[in-house]
Amino acid sequence: xxxxxxxxxxxxxxxxxxxxxxxxxxxxxxxxxxxxxxxxxxxxxxxxxxxxxxxxxxxxxxxxxxxxxxxxxxxxxxxxxxxxxxxxxxxxxxxxxxxxxxxxxxxxxxxxxxxxxxxxxxxxxxxxxxxxxxxxxx
Numbered sequence: 001x002x003x004x005x006x007x008x009x010x011x012x013x014x015x016x017x018x019x020x021x022x023x024x025x026x027x028x029x030x031x032x033x034x035x036x037x038x039x040x041x042x043x044x045x046x047x048x049x050x051x052x053x054x055x056x057x058x059x060x061x062x063x064x065x066x067x068x069x070x071x072x073x074x075x076x077x078x079x080x081x082x083x084x085x086x087x088x089x090x091x092x093x094x095x096x097x098x099x100x101x102x103x104x105x106x107x108x109x110x111x112x113x114x115x116x117x118x119x120x121x122x123x124x125x126x127x128x129x130x131x132x133x134x135x136x137x138x
Contacts, residue, residue, distance in 0.1 A: 033135065034090060034134065035086065035087055035090035035093075035132075036086050036087075036090060036093050036097075036128060036129040036132035037087065038125075038128055039083075039086060039093075039097065039124075039125045039126070039127070039128030039129035039130075039132060040083045040084070040086035040087040040125065040129060041083065041087075041125070042083070042121050042122070042124050042125025042128065043079055043080070043082050043083030043086060043100045043104075043121075043122055043125035043126055043129065044079075044080050044083035044084065044125075045083075045118075045121050045125070046079055046083075046104055046107075046114065046117075046118045046119065046120070046121030046122030046123075046124075046125055047076045047077070047078075047079030047080035047081075047082075047083060047103075047118070047122065048076070048080065048118075049114035049115070049117050049118030049121060050072065050075065050076035050079060050107045050111045050113070050114035050118035050119070050122070051073065051076040051077070051080070051114075052114065052118075053072070053111050053112055053114045053115055053118065054069055054072035054073045054076055054110070054111040054114075055073065068109075068110050068111070069111075071110045072107065072110035072111030073111075075103050075106050075107045075110050075111065076107065076111065076114075076118075078099070078103045079100055079103045079104060079107065079118075079122050082096050082097075082099050082100035082103060082126070082129075083100065083125060083129075086100070086129040090132070090134065091134075093129050093130065093132045094130055096129055096130075097126045097127065097128070097129035097130025097131070097132070098126070098130055099126075100122060100125060100126035100129060100130075101122070101123055101126030101127055101130065102126075103122065103126075104118075104119050104120075104121075104122025104123045104125075104126055105119070105123065107119050107122065
């Protein structure tokens with residue numbers, strides 16, 4: 001077998017892998033465009049940030065009755081669930097966006113808003129989910 005034969009066989013394999021990769025990427029892009037992806041991700045990230053701040057104090061405060069810490073963890077969980085719901089059920093984006101935004105605002109009182117970063121991410125994500133509209137497919 002000459003060097004040229006190996007090289008052409010390698011190109012065929014590379015072309016096949018490239019075709020499969022392009023199909024998968026196109027399918028992922030269609031899935032992403034069909035839902036409020038950016039807003040959902042921002043809600044999830046905001047909820048994780050609020051969880052990090054609440055969880056940092058949970059060890060100390062839950063043992064002595066820190067109700068705000070446990071409420072902060074519930075609010076953070078609801079923010080994350082709102083983000084997941086936005087990705088899973090795009091047809092309910094208006095309701096999910098309002099709930100996510102409300103939880104982000106409530107996180108300021110219960111978990112310092114995830115040092116304000118989580119709250120701001122959650123507000124931006126919730127508003128983006130709420131304002132999202134499905135593109136008409138032609």
